[in-house]
Amino acid sequence: MSETQTKTETKVALDIPWNVVVHNDPVNLMSYVTMVFRRVFGFSKEKAEQHMMEVHQKGRSVVWSGGRERAELYVQQLHGYLLLATLERSV
Amino acid sequence: MNIERDETGGFVFSEVEPPLAEMFRAIPSAADPELSKAAFDRLFPDPFTGKDAQLSEEWADYVQPELREGFENASTTVEADLEPLNAGGDGWSIPPEHVDAWLNTLNQARLVLAARYEVTEEDMNRMAPSGPPGYRVAARGR
Numbered sequence: 001m002s003e004t005q006t007k008t009e010t011k012v013a014l015d016i017p018w019n020v021v022v023h024n025d026p027v028n029l030m031s032y033v034t035m036v037f038r039r040v041f042g043f044s045k046e047k048a049e050q051h052m053m054e055v056h057q058k059g060r061s062v063v064w065s066g067g068r069e070r071a072e073l074y075v076q077q078l079h080g081y082l083l084l085a086t087l088e089r090s091v
Numbered sequence: 092m093n094i095e096r097d098e099t100g101g102f103v104f105s106e107v108e109p110p111l112a113e114m115f116r117a118i119p120s121a122a123d124p125e126l127s128k129a130a131f132d133r134l135f136p137d138p139f140t141g142k143d144a145q146l147s148e149e150w151a152d153y154v155q156p157e158l159r160e161g162f163e164n165a166s167t168t169v170e171a172d173l174e175p176l177n178a179g180g181d182g183w184s185i186p187p188e189h190v191d192a193w194l195n196t197l198n199q200a201r202l203v204l205a206a207r208y209e210v211t212e213e214d215m216n217r218m219a220p221s222g223p224p225g226y227r228v229a230a231r232g233r
Contacts, residue, residue: 026212087138
């Protein structure tokens with residue numbers, strides 16, 4: 001693989017947005033999940049509750065999309081609050 | 092057991108019955124993620140779910156230690172707050188600035204227990220919150 005090709009592929013990989021996904025778990029309380037969304041993302045009460053309900057009812061919710069570095073920081077914060085969060089490429 | 096808010100917004104626990112005191116004393120050790128592999132995996136999940144070995148490895152090397160430090164700091168704070176109970180007293184206080192550490196440690200303990208004993212959503216729904224019987228909660232100074 002040529003250097004140019006490697007660089008191009010790396011750039012493409014970095015440009016692809018990542019989704020921060022929060023998954024349902026049987027232990028975390030709904031009120032706690034709402035509180036964490038508000039603290040980490042600064043969501044309004046309504047928006048935080050909307051995502052919380054999506055997690056609860058559908059099993060998962062995409063709470064943020066964007067660059068990998070920032071997405072990783074959000075996941076680190078969510079893990080710090082003990083929520084089950086993963087990162088997925090959005091395409 | 093009595094629970095009161097003091098003038099700083101902290102919580103004051105007093106007249107804690109010995110069996111309850113025993114349970115409170117066990118919180119920090121119950122939060123230990125090393126108690127089982129399932130507990131460890133729950134407290135330190137791989138955000139890349141094994142789909143990218145290099146990113147997973149970097150996460151384990153650089154982020155996991157920071158998370159671990161945060162959990163341990165919270166647990167150590169709780170342990171220090173409980174020191175009066177460990178010294179044979181029947182109460183202790185939680186200053187307002189320690190409330191997040193308590194929330195974190197209690198949640199760690201709940202997750203570790205749930206992972207170790209494979210608690211499901213159904214199990215949790217069966218345990219509908221009915222509230223602890225007979226505890227007196229009073230607000231004071233706020």
